[in-house]
Amino acid sequence: MKGEIGHGAFSTVYRGRYHGFDVAIKMLNAKTVSVLEKNVAKEATILLRLNHPNIVKFMGISIQDNQFAIVTEYLSRGSLRQLLLDTTILLEDEHKRKFALDVCKGMSYLHSEKVIHRDLKCSNLLVDKDWTVKVADFGLSREGSDIDVTMTMTACGTPAWAAPEVLKTQRYSEKADIYSFSICFWEMCTRQVPYEGIPPYQIVISVATQGRRPDLQSNDFPAPFEEIIKKCWDEEPAARPDFGELVTRFTTMVVPLPDHETPFIMKREYSAVSPNVSASYI
Structure with missing residues (x-):
């Protein structure tokens, strides 16, 4: 090792x-x-x-x-969560669309294999050297006959990504993963942590009983992105799209051409007074 x-x-x-x-x-x-x-x-x-x-x-x-x-x-760029929090990496809308498409392709395949992930979040999405996103960490996943049972995920410490029906310990389906994806995509768009600073128990109560969702108003979302987020975190599981539909949406979606084909990494230059950031490909 x-x-x-x-x-x-x-x-x-x-x-x-x-x-x-x-x-x-x-x-x-x-x-x-x-x-x-x-x-x-x-x-x-x-x-x-x-x-x-x-x-x-x-x-x-x-x-x-x-x-x-x-x-x-081994995926050399680490988790998508780490990447999103790295301010030296410039992400354009096309890069976010590609990340989301990768996740949806992986999850569509997973659901076709009768597997529910149950812990989908950006820290469980890994990025390889070519900026391809891959779904990881299946420790909480359920398959086959296991997927149609009532289980709770709150004890696993991820209530910010959990669907309302999961938080309320109701019966749930693969549509719970769709809700989790909406939070992941919100993360990709905002590069923020959902419900940052709010205790987990308050998140559980507000999401499960008050319909609370991460803030959309103070962020500048492209209209197609915002529409997908809202549909995926709908209170009613049946109203949420499936990952096959999302693959089609992200594949056909038109966003502005990026200035850089892949995410652009800026190189930090440190001085004794203050750090400066200059752009260069690494």
């Missing part, structure tokens, strides 16, 4: 090499192995049968001496 590239409450991710390929090694924290062993096994089972250019590629699983590790392809 070459070193840590990320960590969370339940696992730590390292970069490594596997049969000549750069890989990401997700190691379950020892204290949570007994609690999350079933989720890790389920994640590996789901990844094993998935094959799509917008789904992170599964390389293998290791279970040894009470240690669990899931090995996947």
Whole structure:
């Protein structure tokens, strides 16, 4: 292993090499192995049968001496969340459209395989060197007969992305992922964190019982973007489009031609007084 590239409450991710390929090694924290062993096994089972250019590629699983590790392809640009928060990266509407299209293609395939992600958010979307976005982290996913049961996601710490029906512990379908995508796309458009600074319990109450959504008024959204966001976070799951429809919408959508074909990275130049930013391709 070459070193840590990320960590969370339940696992730590390292970069490594596997049969000549750069890989990401997700190691379950020892204290949570007994609690999350079933989720890790389920994640590996789901990844094993998935094959799509917008789904992170599964390389293998290791279970040894009470240690669990899931090995996947390594995506060099990290999470979409990190990318959106990086102010040195300039994103134009065409780049956001492409990101959204990638997510919808991956999720459309996932749903065609009868899998509900249940934890779709920008920190679970990874970006490769060519700026392709891939859906990752299937630890909370459900498939087959599991998808038509009542479950809650609030205990997993992601209420800002959870659909109202999930927060209310009602029965839900794959349309819960559509709602989560609306929050992801809002993130792409605004490059902000949804409900930043608001305690999770307040988000649960306001979204589930008061119809609250992230702010659209103070941001300058292209009309097609705003229309999609509103449709995807509709209170009624049946009123939300499916990912197949969204793939068509984003494929045929016309936005202004970008000044740069891919996201433009500005190079920071630091001085003793203050940092300056100059534009250059990296």
